[in-house]
Amino acid sequence: MRALHTAASGMAAQELNVQVISNNIANLRTTAFKKQRVAFQDLIYDHVRRVGAQASDQGTILPVGVDIGGGVKTVGTPRLMTQGTLSQTGNDLDIAIRGEGFFKIQMPDGSFTYTRDGSFQMDAQGRIVNAQGNPVQPTITIPQNSSGLAINAQGQVTVTLPGSTTPVNIGQIGLTRFINKAGLQPIGDNLFTDTPASGAPQDGIANTDGLGDMQQSNLEQANVEAVSEISDLIAAQRAYEMNAKVISAADQMLQSTSGMFR
Incomplete structure (x- = not known):
């Protein structure tokens, strides 16, 4: 089921996000340390119906398409070189x-x-x-x-x-x-x-x-702001939990489907 793989990519991305945040917090008192953040991008889409395609023999065009995303990927952990106090x-x-x-x-x-x-x-x-x-x-x-x-x-x-x-x-x-x-x-x-x-x-x-x-x-001093990092940590934790909920929901749907064949 596609939803399992999509949610799994989200959990992996947020796990990396937490690792970066934890490194920022660990270096809160490191001289001249420059914090990092995680940059994400969505994965390639499965175009079931392409937007703008011809919809009929009369030449009508699809105003919207059906695009199913494959999840998220990490593209970088850029370092913010702002001045520390x-x-x-x-x-x-x-x-x-x-x-x-x-x-x-x-x-x-x-x-x-x-x-x-x-x-x-x-x-x-x-x-x-x-x-x-x-x-x-x-x-x-x-x-x-x-x-x-x-x-x-x-x-x-x-x-x-x-x-x-x-x-x-x-x-x-x-x-x-x-x-x-x-x-x-x-x-x-x-x-x-x-x-x-x-x-x-x-x-x-x-x-x-x-x-x-x-x-x-x-x-x-390090340019890490403790309050901002804790806020980002909470957001990453909640995003991880929501992706875990999606996996749980997809698993229950698969159980219901398999139960129909018994």
Whole structure:
């Protein structure tokens, strides 16, 4: 019976929807996390009577047709790259991006990944690195025994060297943007890689040419809204239950049909 397969596709779709919502809620406190949503489309139709077909020898046309749908399919889980709120941390190496752009991170194999997570640290060599110890690009090394670390809105890093009172510029953290941010591939650890869908990375300087600025001692929070996610979760649960009801009703109809032959 067609209704069983149609309702089953609806249950599978809502199960995936709940998985996406649960991941959003799980990352409610993940720095710079960008939430996802599920995009659905209806499946191919069985055209029993095509609309616009000739209905009689006199040339009359069917004003409506008979089209039986096959259910629903998931076509994507796009990531919403909207700005998250900024939260002060008091840590000199915490940097939030306010506006467009990603930090560029060099991986151990020499490739590059991109992130909005600016919770940086300093490694044993004095380099500014992410939580996994991979250096931020361009690589910046903080001199030993320096003080007064400051990072301005354009990403320029200055320190005060021992025996001096004048800040010295030791480098500039860059930003990278993409034509289609939603086309980036998430790989975990708050990192993304570029894909043909995202377009080529475009390196630049913060606070110029449409790129956002940097806010030292701040971190960007996840753009997940708890109330909205709970509301979506309830809606997905009810949709799942309704599809289950359809399967139950179709099963009862099949039982009634089979009972007629006894």
